Amino acid sequence: MPQYRKDGVTRRLSASVHLDDAFALYVDRALTGDRLDALGLSLGINFVALARHARVATRRRATLDRRLALLAAVVPLALLLALWGLVNGHPSLGWVAIFGPIGAYAVAWALVHHKEARGRETAREVFLSAERPERTAPPVEPEAEAALTELKRTNVLPYADAAAHTKPFVGSGDKIKEVVWQPIDVSRPAEAPGGGKLPLIPFDAIDLHTYVARHMENVSGLQGLRARNRLYVLGSNAHLIPELVPDRTRRPRAQIPKQFVQAGLQTPGAGMRTHLCLERIGEGGRLIVSMYLRAILQPPSLTWEVAAYAIPPLDGRFYRVDRLPVAPFERRWDLIRYATRRTGPELRGALGRVQRRHRWRSDHERALAKDRRGITKQHLRYDYGATGSLREDLGAWDEAGYAERTDAQDFLFRLQQGVLVATERFLEDHHIDTSSYDKALQVISTQTYNIGNVSGPSIFGNQGTIAVPGQQGPGPHGAPPGGGPAPGSPAPRP
Template structure:
């Protein structure tokens, strides 16, 4: 049977930056712009490819505005010349005034038509071409490329989260909370297991790092989820990020996405000030349409063990990213669509070119002044800055109304499998360390009764026993807001 490509969301987003100017400027600013805040998790998106295509789209848009900006004054001059010719009864000058504006409008029409044709061609190529999306656009700056490569899932092992999220949870950008952070039933791990011939087996000592490592290695097999992504990640309160020199080597630059693994282990053994390590389980659904995440942290305080657990889901992309599906491909239909677009957009594009250029310059100057002031305060006043991410690009543009029956059922299946996989792996780990599992069996009965209800989750909130109640709105997380002290969002 035909299968969805794993890079479906990446290709759809790369196509959308060519068709949506606002989205292109947003992506270019977030991924490659000068900033101090961390960015959210990739969650199935190839940031390198997306940044490259966004840069191409932004440059095309800026080039079009510059070209149209030259035509604007020329149009005004031509109209004034024509008016002077008419009032002065000069026929030749009047003809210039008549045909000059028409020629300028025709040039503007051609520029708009060409830019739209290039944008649609690039969008359709990256969306339908089987080659990797990042190969279809030139690289951005080497420094930005290296920073984005750090955020690839296999490398990123730390995430500063915005201080504003500290009261709820550190898992910013993970979507809708299907199960808010809580702890499972405690398990007594002090009692040794019975030996086959009688007596008791000696308990093999272990710590939380050993348990995390074991569960991470076993999860894909015991959960039955091919392609499950498993990673220990240190979550750090944004305003405390500067305390880790490996995370923020330069306090006037954005934080890293990779730190030594010893620090990640330390965040599990002895959590620090707003610094804790979680075992992150991430399952991306078919074509990347839905993402389910479970976050775990083993809490081992002799004689008991428990798991801190939270579960999240991100629905498919919103409808604005489906425009590429509706672009005409038949020769005549494509020609007529481009002609209609150029005809209806030439005057708005021509008349607004200078305004758009001034607005972008104003915004860039304002951002530069803001960052200059913040960096000066950090250096001279030793200001504590919040480096935390407030959301993720994937969460920001998701919409539960786009989730169909299959996505909701798959989400429930993933969550149940993840929960059962953690329980199975924990039981095997305790057995391997000669721990009596009678306490675990009792706790498992209680834990297994918990329900993950994805149905109508967009109109629900979480009540007692971690079940979803359908009596109020449930937001899908922050929407493009930066953490306290961070760079404020700006409309492109």
């Protein structure tokens, strides 16, 4: 049967930057702009490919604006030249006042038409081509690409201080559940087959995390499940780990030595805790369900801290590439109508857009320089934490159909059941009596869950409910949801 592309979200977003100039500028600033705070998880998006296409699109837009700004200057110059001719006895120059603006408008129309045609062609190419998206656009700066590549296997994430009041798992989507499971007594040995007690095999939280991570894919039946221990660090405390922030005037690293990740599990530090992160990405990346686990081992008991979140499919405005006319006549006629409708506004606003981009760049560089001076001269305690993720900002529950909602339930149930089964097997392997586990399971089975706008029974019985208010969709066209910039306005703090 036909299948969704595994890189479908990357292709759709890479195509969208060629069709939405505001979105392209937002992505370019967010992914490759100079910044001090962490970027956030990629969550199934190939950031390198998206950054390359966003750069191509922003350069195309900037080139058009510069040319239109020059053409916009032709009209007042033509009028001044005609006025000078009339004053100085050269009435023939009056024709300049007539044909100058007409010629400028005709050239502007051709430029707008060419830019839009090129953008649509590139969008369809990156969306439908068999070539990988990152190979269809030139590279950006090497240091920026290295940082984006590092995010693919990040094992540490600083989170913004403001998120400490809600959740450290910034950018993971809407909450499904947040709970600490019933404690399990791990001090009593299991019965030996021939009578007596089996000797307890000692273990620590790292052993349990490793076991669950290694066996979760098979136990849960979720093929392609991503399991990784990740250290979550309070943003203002990130500088306390030199390996995370080697240079306090630059953004934090996305990978640190695993010893720090393990230490964050055994002996949590100041705003630093390690969680086992389980991520299941649905077909074509349309849906993402994440579960974050932390084993709390304080003899004689063990418990799990469990948090689960879901990210819905992309908002509908990223499906424009599917609706582009492809028949020759319809394609040409649609481009003609677009250029005719947009040339006037584009010509009038070109100079303003050029000035706004220059002003944003100057303000941004000035703000960064001020922060860096504060860090180096005044020893400012800077918040390096991420505030969210690009994938979370671009999702909308309105686009989640029946298949996505049921998949989210299935992923959650399998993840939870997998953790419970893996925990039971781990305890049995270490000769621990599981009677306390059986009692805790009865309490866990009555907990409720929240996914999308669906109602239904819990995983083990019918006492739980699944009913969550739908997430509000993204902002108006041209403004990325979750606080993204409106057209012509600066992007969020890069």
